[in-house]
Amino acid sequence: MSNPVYGKKFASSRKAETRSTLFWVLITGIILFLAWTPFQTALFNGQMLEFEKPIFWAAIFACLLLFLWIAQYYKSIQLKDQRDWLAVGVLLLPLTYILSLISAASHYLAMNMVIINCIYAIMFIIGLYVLRDKLGNRIIQTTIMTVAYLIVGFGLLHWFGQGKIAGAIAKWFSNTVFNGIYRHAVMTDSNGLRLTSVFQYANTYAAFLMAFLFAAIFFITTSRKWYGQAFHSFMLVPIIVSLLLTLSRGGLVMLPIVFILLLLFLKPTKQLLWILYCAIAVVASLLISKSVTDLGLQLNKNFSGSEALKGWGILLGVSLVVGILGWIIQRFIAPKLELALEKWSAKKGSALWIPLGSLMVGGLLIFLFIRTGLKNILPQNISVRLENINFNQHSVLERFTFYRDAVKLLADYPIIGAGGGAWSALYEQYQNNPYTSRQAHNFFLQYLVEVGIVGFLIFMSFILFIFYKYILRYIKDNEENRNSHFLYLIIVLSIFMHSILDFNMSYVFLGILVFLGLGGMAAAMDSKPVKRWNLKNSTASGVYTAFVSLCAIIVLITSIRYVQAAEAAMDARITAQVSSSYEEIKAPLDKDLSIRPSHPDSVLLMSSLYHNVYMQNQDEAFYQLSLQLLNKALKYEPNNKSILKRLIAGYELKQQPEEAYEVLIKNAHKYKWDIEWYEQLINKGYDLGMNALGTGDTAAKNKYFKQATTAFTEVQSGIQYLTTLPDGQLQGRAFKNTPDMILQAGKMYFFMNQPEQASKALKLGILDDLSQTTHQDIVLWYLASLQKQGLSDDALMEKLTQVDPNAKQNVQQLAGLQF
Incomplete structure (x- = not known):
């Protein structure tokens, strides 16, 4: 006959052994996770393909660790004290990123940032409970x-x-x-x-x-x-x-x-x-x-x-x-x-x-x-x-510029922000001068831009509450207890303080350290009861565990799918370097785009593939496939310059200059410091205007010429503005007039019967060296513009005559044109 007391003791012993085993598996998993992550160089920025897989693998590992944590600690989740409720509060952080998807500047980058914040939330929750255990805390600190x-x-x-x-x-x-x-x-x-x-x-x-x-x-x-x-x-x-x-x-x-x-x-x-x-x-x-x-x-x-x-x-x-x-x-x-x-x-x-x-x-x-x-x-x-x-050093001045530009961006997306990766997607639209920086060099401003005022207030309330409660407990505690979690304060404070000046938190490894550290700080808080929200133990444990488990399953599945997508994208890129086979390249691209339809790298490679096939056999179906793919991607990535440029190239390939010009005009405000964008816009506006002039469509001619010359005026304003930058501040990318841009602008003013404006524009491109045809044409049209005003420049005319014996005749002929 069995002994019921012995049976209960045996069962209790087996449960204790199981929980002890789970604890050590969890600790071992955290150790391996912390050892593996830094070598992945998982930097979240606008160039993601190379770093995607490590980030999604980190999410997979984090979810597995969370499942181990649930198995070990689910009975400890009672939602009785403030520490427990922080495990609920941290879920609001990824939630604010999910909310910002509504107005995301880049759905692709925003989804990646949702995954990253889920990793951070998981590490906080695990740290909050594991680091209460003295042995676990000591092992993690040593690791x-x-x-x-x-x-x-x-x-x-x-x-x-x-x-x-x-x-x-x-x-x-x-x-x-x-x-x-x-x-x-x-x-x-x-x-x-x-x-x-x-x-x-x-x-x-x-x-x-x-x-x-x-x-x-x-x-x-x-x-x-x-x-x-x-x-x-x-x-x-x-x-x-x-x-x-x-x-x-x-x-x-x-x-x-x-x-x-x-x-x-x-x-x-x-x-x-x-x-x-x-x-x-x-x-x-x-x-x-x-x-x-x-x-x-x-x-x-x-x-x-x-x-x-x-x-x-x-x-x-x-x-x-x-x-x-x-x-x-x-x-x-x-x-x-x-x-x-x-x-x-x-x-x-x-x-x-x-x-x-x-x-x-x-x-x-x-x-x-x-x-x-x-x-x-x-x-x-x-x-x-x-x-x-010093404060006049270029990196300091540039950072202040980034910060002012971030405030301008926030003004357009104040409540819920522009989504994860917003700065990377939008900074060119708001930049003060043509710098290149996919990071705002200030974590807090970048966070504010991404999730807006609502998300930022939630985040800062969460962080400041932990600091406040940690400091209160620190003041009361004895020295041994103070020392037990002080490492986490050192890590969090150091990285946050330096992140005022840089983008440290864009490194997923540092983000993991910070949120694990915040969990460690929260673990040291007073376990003050929250009476108002005191739920039954079984109810709290069940609801919270079920919700977190469901979220973790969703993140796990999504991350696995995203790993598959990233692998397929990389396979396609590698295959394209060694093979010209349409089927071989297309197969991994189809797999990637079936998972992430707006994955920029794959969208660009697939459209290029369609273009190449179209050019080979002139099959209209391939051109339409490319057009559909790019327009579909732009619904999710409306600010991706590379996709827009590919769309423009597609229209040009099909000899549809009006459509290409429309894309340039519609998106010009996003790239106001991209001189190549302006040059293309001005040159294409000139070509379309001249075609309209040839067909007698005066309204169309005036429309194209006016739009293109307005763009030219904006370039001149930009060039003038750059001269006002502080002495120590670097301009960034080149932003200056090009000979073709000057020539076309001058000719458009000329054909709009604005010879004075034409001569002013053309004068910008006059050089001593007239060996190049474009520079000769600039001088030719400049002299014609002067003649229309009843003016002349004999010295310049003589110089042009030396390289073009028919210069005087050509100038008179142009000056005599009537419109």
Whole structure:
């Protein structure tokens, strides 16, 4: 006969074992997810095809982790306290992106951003519960720090010319390894080589390094084991040297600000220790920065094993010394300092004095490094960057321009925004000058543009509530509890602060870190009951679990489908490079477009395929297929310039200039700083006007000429405006008159009986060198315009006669034309 008590105990034991197993599977999954994600370089911008698959795979992994979380924690979901309700509140963030689909400037980019925000929401929810568990919290923190240090080492391998070694490691995690090298781990711009590690963008890497510099210092002061104190101290020099090698002015500007903010959370003893460790590491890093920089510059040109070994020897040797010093200070000096400052620490407001003093000392040091000979101890590329830190520097002026343009964009989409990726899709329409930037270089403004005031208020309320509740709990807690989740504050605060100046949050890996960090901060909050919304445990658990599960299933299926679409698009691109077979190229494109009908890359490739077949056999059906495909895509992507250009090319291919011109005119306001768009519009307006003139259609002639000359006037206004930009601000793309544009505009004014306007326009294109036919024609029509006004230019006429003996006769003939 069975024992019912024993049976219950056995069943309970089996359940506990199952839950324990689920917990460890979940933790292992998070570890693998955090280790895999950074090497995907998942940057969300306007050029997405290469980065789509990693983002959607991240969504798939996140959904699987969520299912494990549900299996482990569904009984813990009671919606009794504020922390639990944050798990509900975070769902509003992807919901605001779904709402913004209504007015999305690009459905394609907006849907991608919905998926990305679902990833963030999932990581927040998982973090909110997993990081309440002491063991789970400790494991995740160790994983985060390990991944961060690996990223630092990965970057330095590239700096010392050992990209092949780093690539051999990264190829197991990433699809961005080409010819054995991880792409752009060291980038080149006008400032020279800049270290980027896995991010392929130096400023974002600087934000990452800033966060983990402070994290390393935090762990030095809280680690109880000597090897923990020594190792985190050891890593300070590689982090600071890497930060210097990014040449990021924004990183150097924001670092002291974040440092001061973090000091405010610490007792005076810890504040002094943080300053001491930072000072030691900075001095040590500056002492070797010149040699490490020079060796890296040399090794990236011509690799030498002995020189690379020398670089590593210098870096690791100094790091070892700092590591030993860190252990000595923490072992022998920190306890004595704690005793000495015990009474002072107990005084109210004592934690403010050192940060204020640090602010003044930091300002003095910045002044010395920028304005005095002290900068000479730095490598030249770093000292030049420091010298250029001012409000009249071009990158600062450009950022202010981005911000003003973002406000203009918001004014047209104020309530629910213009959807994910709105800045990338619309910035050309609102830009102040012809810069190229698919990012607004300010996360908060970019978020505001994407989801509007409603979504932004929800987001900021969510973030500020977590900060507020975390700080309240931090003030009340003992030191052990304070330290348990402080890493998450460091990460979130550092990345958010730097994101005021840059687009760090467009990197999905950093977004995951931030939302996992927010989950960690929320896990440390007071579990204050919410009586008004206190539901029955079973009801709350069931409803919430069912809803989240359903959403996760939808996201999972959508992400799997999008992975298939991205793979098909890539297959088509690769096939098109090695094959001219219509069927071979079309098959993967059909698969992609059946899933995502407006996928821009595939739309463009498919339309090109149709055009090629049409040109070969003149089969009208293929032209119509291309036209239908492009017009269908433009319903979802009305601001995609490449698709619009392909539509124009299609009309021209079919010899339908009126339709091509209509597309140019209708969309000209979107690309007001694209000189090629204006040139095409003006030239095509001239051609159509001349055809109308030839048929005697005066109304049509006047319409085309008036539209085209108005565009020419807008170009002149734009050119004049660009001369008013501040001295330090770069113009961006070229925006100037072209000879063809000037000639056609002058002729149109001439044929509209506006000889004075014609001569003014044509005069803009007169050059000393008349060897080119176009330049001769400009002078010819200019002289004819003058003659119509009863004026002349004998010197110019003589110059034209030297290259064209019939010039006088031609000028008289043109001047005698009547309209």
